[in-house]
Amino acid sequence: MTTFTALTTLKGKEPAEALGAAMENLLPEPTGIGVFELEDGSGIWEVGGYFTQAPDEVALALLAAAHGAKDFAISELPETDWVAKVKRELAPVRAGRFYLYGSHDAESVPEGVEPLLIEAAMAFGTGHHGTTLGCLKALDRIAADGHEALPVADIGCGTAVLAMAAARIWPGTMIASDIDPVAVDVARANAKANGLTDRMLCIEATGFDHPDLAAAVPFGLIFANILKAPLIALAPDIAGALKCGGFAILSGILNEQAEDVVAAYAVEGVIVHDREEIGEWTTLCLRKT
Template identity: 80%
Template sequence: MPTFTALTTLRGKEPAEALGEAMEQLDPAPTGVGTFEIEDGSGLWEVGGYFTEEPDAVALALLAAAHGARDFAISELPETDWVAKVKRELAPIRAGRFFLYGSHDADSVPADVEPLLIEAAMAFGTGHHGTTLGCLRALDRLAEAGEVLVPVADIGCGTAVLAMAAARLWPGSVIASDIDPVAVEVAQANARANGLADRLHCIEAAGFDHPDLAAAAPYGLIFANILKAPLVALAPEIAANLRPQGVAILSGILNEQSDEVAAAYVSHGMIVHDREEIGDWTTLCLRKA
């Protein structure tokens, strides 16, 4: 599968973030968008996106002009065998009671853990990123406190590691949804590999736009490890689909964005129960009042 990048620069943090959010609305949409300050004292910020389809050069040119940025530089990256890369570079990781590993590390699983076999393939969510790690730690703390939060939905599930972790803790079915059909296929494969195929219902959906998600509501726990803009947009739906005292575990949030995301959920009747920073990323745990 080819991968394309589109990169530009402009001056100022707020204009860069605005351009990054606008890029998320492109068609074809980027699989990820990042904004980074260039640390050379110039005041310039780099905005970039990754695409699995060739991006629309005209749409990018219009965005650059509208936001006062330089023209985007579009490049096609050489294809990488991501499965082989995962096996070479990703070591097992522990997050509370959970132990995430690839099949090449099956001999290293300790006896006192909840093991989760993750064959990452092309989808996000191996547990090595601070966002996934933060969500697993938040889940572990809730379980340690004796909470049983069912049913569970994992919105934007990627590899479905969060959905599988919840299924290991509590009874019942867990819904794992993603807008990317490749992620849904990977989630189904991971569920089978972990003996959870009969517990995970993997579906392709944008947000809560699926009848199966509506039928299973209200939820005791909703995961959403995505990005700031869709998290803010989903605040009313996530709050509406939680039962009283239900919990939302949210990540994909840069530390400086966490207050804005939290405020969006507080405005819909939720309170911040817990938050954790891991590197540049914040995980929020919010409870419905």
């Protein structure tokens, strides 16, 4: 099915949200609307809509003018079988002892690895992104050094691949939490696909605001593969939830942002154990002193 996109930018959160709300009244109706802040500190927001019919260019031009936005850029997207495309492009990934694969590559799993099945349609958190790959490699190094960093929490878990990786090598129940209920459903589905349902507690939570997380404190290892700003905001909570000697594996951090995150955690007594850059992304493995 052919789809169309209409994208624009403007300054400020409130005007962007107002424009997004106004787009809901368009005919033909958009099948989805997104309002996002650009992560460059400019204060510029992007507003976009997806359509299954060609959008009304005149109506979009009037909306842009009324809300002080740039003219919408309208594009027609070709018909694409996205799952087939993902299957072609997301080849299996080796991250230390861990081997991440889709069901279409089940025959490729080699001997002597810790396999993790992530379905192709669940593309976020497959290990192909430098952030997820960096976290898995950091976990592998901790385990190779003889640490059994329990209990484990995966905050902002997405597919829960990080919590599942910990469950592959250590005993006990891993907690995987996300603010998005859809992500929690995906996490549960992946746990089931990997035979880890009884080893994973998948919960919807904002940060550490959940009784199951509170009951498990202090943690030996906390994963947080999110973004710089929430990582810095969570620094006191993560530090407070760690055991003395416990680890925090953090990513979602652009290389040029890493020192700001390091500084925020150093104030809380959580300092660099090791770090790795993969492409434009840094993964920090920190330890509570």
